[in-house]
Amino acid sequence: MNNEDLSSEFSYPGLGEIIITNAEKFIDAVLNWGRSNSLWPLTFGTSCCAIEMMTFGATKVDADRLGTLFIGDSPRQADLIFVSGTITKKMARRLVNVYQQMPSPKYVIAVGACNVSGGLYWDSYNTIHGIDRIMPVDVYIPGCPPKPEEFLDAVKVLQRLIKEKKTKEDLLYGRRS
Amino acid sequence: MNDFTDKLLKAFPNGLKASDGGTIELTDKKKLLKVVERVRKNFDILFMLTVVDRPPNFELNYVFSKYEGRDILILRTLIKHEESIDSITNLFPSADWEEREAYDLFGIKFDGHPNLKRILLPEDWPGHPLRKDFVVTDEIKNWTGLDLKF
Numbered sequence: 527m528n529n530e531d532l533s534s535e536f537s538y539p540g541l542g543e544i545i546i547t548n549a550e551k552f553i554d555a556v557l558n559w560g561r562s563n564s565l566w567p568l569t570f571g572t573s574c575c576a577i578e579m580m581t582f583g584a585t586k587v588d589a590d591r592l593g594t595l596f597i598g599d600s601p602r603q604a605d606l607i608f609v610s611g612t613i614t615k616k617m618a619r620r621l622v623n624v625y626q627q628m629p630s631p632k633y634v635i636a637v638g639a640c641n642v643s644g645g646l647y648w649d650s651y652n653t654i655h656g657i658d659r660i661m662p663v664d665v666y667i668p669g670c671p672p673k674p675e676e677f678l679d680a681v682k683v684l685q686r687l688i689k690e691k692k693t694k695e696d697l698l699y700g701r702r703s
Numbered sequence: 704m705n706d707f708t709d710k711l712l713k714a715f716p717n718g719l720k721a722s723d724g725g726t727i728e729l730t731d732k733k734k735l736l737k738v739v740e741r742v743r744k745n746f747d748i749l750f751m752l753t754v755v756d757r758p759p760n761f762e763l764n765y766v767f768s769k770y771e772g773r774d775i776l777i778l779r780t781l782i783k784h785e786e787s788i789d790s791i792t793n794l795f796p797s798a799d800w801e802e803r804e805a806y807d808l809f810g811i812k813f814d815g816h817p818n819l820k821r822i823l824l825p826e827d828w829p830g831h832p833l834r835k836d837f838v839v840t841d842e843i844k845n846w847t848g849l850d851l852k853f
Contacts, residue, residue, distance in 0.1 A: 615824070615848060616825050622851075651843050654847060659847060660847055660851060
């Protein structure tokens with residue numbers, strides 16, 4: 527192998543470049559670690575899946591130990607929205623309205639068969655057949671309704687996605703400022 | 704109850720006739736308001752308004768009941784699909800939402816209704832879904848009413 531090949535393959539970045547890229551990576555890692563461990567959810571419950579969501583926040587299946595604090599249902603302070611329950615076409619506008627009020631970065635968990643694919647109402651004229659038609663969804667929880675333990679699993683999956691920068695927020699809108 | 708039904712039938716010999724199961728059928732739909740005004744002397748509540756689509760007619764059933772006693776009165780009338788009918792909102796205020804629902808799902812026009820707009824579906828919804836000739840196409844299934852790009 528010649529010296530010329532080595533120089534063409536291997537370029538030496540400047541010291542400043544190394545520091546900046548590493549600092550960006552480090553800051554992103556710290557931010558994502560913080561975000562993933564304090565996901566404050568907005569609970570958007572419209573039907574039976576909301577009952578399981580309440581159990582998820584209660585004592586036996588404790589949401590607080592993952593940092594998911596059910597602190598007050600305001601979209602202004604929420605990082606995460608649990609869409610649990612059938613979304614009709616009239617409700618779709620309200621849901622999008624609430625979703626647009628959340629500050630970025632924001633994550634969506636679709637709970638239940640109705641929100642994954644339409645579920646029981648697959649043939650209906652008045653339901654949204656999967657809420658990924660109207661908003662980007664990070665994690666899907668199938669089931670009709672799902673168990674409270676599956677909410678824990680979904681939050682763990684979402685935390686992993688945030689740390690690996692693979693959420694829809696990252697993929698659709700790129701780097702956040 | 705039977706006494707009242709007989710009195711009602713005698714009062715309107717041209718517009719009313721007895722039908723099966725104790726129902727009263729209104730043959731002349733222009734007399735609806737007068738009949739309902741007479742019914743209001745004995746019955747307090749408009750219990751419900753149901754609509755059945757029997758092409759080419761709509762069958763409207765006005766069910767009246769009372770606070771005291773178990774009597775109910777069913778007033779039935781048939782109208783054509785393109786026809787409209789008088790609103791009884793002035794006589795029974797609870798007819799407001801019932802008539803809006805009938806307008807929403809069947810497309811029946813009620814003359815004299817104060818606020819006739821859709822109640823269950825979004826206002827720009829295409830069609831009236833409980834009609835027999837309504838077909839659930841893919842276009843209607845995918846309709847969201849939102850302008851989204853992603």
